[in-house]
Amino acid sequence: MMNALIVGADRIEPIRQELERHSETLGIQRCLHWSGRHVGDSRRQVPGDTRVIVMICDRLSHQLLNNVRKQAQKLGVPVIYARHSLVEVRDKLQALQSVALH
Helix, strand or coil: CCEEEEECCCCCHHHHHHHHHCHHHHCCCEEEEECCCCHHHHHCCCCCCEEEEEEEHHHCCHHHHHHHHHHHHHHCCCEEEECCCHHHHHHHHHHHHHHHHC
């Protein structure tokens, strides 16, 4: 089972729905969420079956942002950086989807 990880934001349902729209192309079966509000979030390990990470950057600490970015690089997982904007996430997911198809 492949996961998508959403880091940041409190209300993620629209982002989750957008990921589900692209689930077949990206191979995503479920979405995980880290709010980034808990002290321990900056030390969490990205699951090895993560297929894509969506970082909602407007309220993330630099430590959490850097930790997730480094783990994503090691795992070879694409990261989508966005402000809290569904349109921005949608555009970046479509670009990622077109790359995945080619």
